[in-house]
Amino acid sequence: MTGRIRIGIGGWVYEPWRGSFYPAGLRQKDELAYVGAHLTATEINATYYSSQKPATFAGWAKAVPDGFQFAVKASRFCTNRKLLADAGESVAKFVGQGIAELGDRLGPILWQFMPTKKFDPEDFGAFLKLLPDSADGVPLRHALEVRHESFDDPRFLYLARQAGAAVVLADHPDYPAIRGEDVGFSYMRLMRAQADEPTGYSATDIARWANQASEQAARGDVFAFFISGAKERNPAAAQAMIVALE
Template sequence: MASVRVGLSGWQYAHWHGSFYPDGTRRADELSYAAARFGSLELNGTFYGLQRPSSFLRWRDQVPPGFTFAVKGSRYVTHLKRLRDPGTALANFVASGLLALGDRLGPVLWQLPERTSFDAEVLAPFLELLPRTTAAAGRLAAAHDDRLRAEAWTDPGEDRPLRHALEARHASFEDPAALQLLRDHDVALVVSDGAGRWPMLDHQTADLAYVRLHGPTELYASRYDDARLDRWAGWVRRRHDAGQDVVVYFDNDGHAHAPRDALRLLERLGDVADPWPP
């Protein structure tokens, strides 16, 4: 049965205290507080640099059973190497501790730069390398280089499917060839609302629908009003009814809009969203 999860793009924001987090909430308790209210969160620190297995284990232990993290792929792969020759970088990324999340590991998000256009000769080999199961991820992680020789994590644990989503921000990804390539690899094309700064690419390319809401009128800062949330709730329901699993993450963290908007969307999806807490 298809699932629906609504959550946040990160959770460590000092200005959320007093509006989302109760005054006096310790930084160490922010994750458990957010995870008690949402079924999924994005791990964004993984985009900026390699983490440690101990960090993934700590995050795993702070969330309840059934919760999942979406893990943002390394910008070294997407922004510096621009998806070219990503083998060792991918291995290092996975070996940094993703598999330590166990059954809390959800989809992996690959965000491309705004100016990156579709190039089949670059995208196809990258998609081929992405592991589709945790067992395959463990084999890939074993190819890590000496940067992780002391703290690599390659144990896949119980073998489970591993999904991927691509957040492209260039209109060229509406090329039918790009969409077909993503469908061939069952990779979700992220529906990304960026306040009009980049095109919103709304195409079904996988059995997963992945949405990132960065703000409707001002990037990372504006709130979603009732009419917009009603429209997004309808969109989620249509995808769910078509048999897709749906994840929605709010990234309009300014003024603590993200958690409030996410809770308001959950209210509209109460009969289809995964019940939380369980």
């Protein structure tokens, strides 16, 4: 069965999007609903910095239509540490804060590691065993964004596959573009948007990423987010890719 392709951006509160992506005069409290009407996914950034209330997640879920999904960025207190094996308490706090309130709007959890974090097979393997399969009955999917070249290692790919975790494919000039093995879904973060390109990426590059997403959809759901780079262009890039997939 072919998976569903969801295309989005990082977050939804960004001043330069007002009057460019968001119509002039749109109330800030209506911006998430606007994202939900024009894109098919977004990453939640706020959860990286602090815990949120269950009611907040429930409100976000109600703001978007059926089929839309949020990728939830895991707390920095889980991943930005010397020993990942010691993250159990932080992982439990993050998972238990109320993300289950997103229900069927919950996409993957994004576990992002610092560019300075090197691959330690034993420690990383212990960390992966801390990641739960569900939260309050809602199934969880995990995506790993590693940024140090030491992770370009068959042992890392093996550990990720054994854990059922997707390896994030990063399109970035400084991070390794590591292609993970099939775990039933895939995750891309596209970070080379250019300010002088109205759609961030050229039409050729948009088509290339759309084709890759289509190929990956044969093996499960696909999540692709335009983030970073010339951030003001990312909504246009996401919309262009959605059109390219039609």
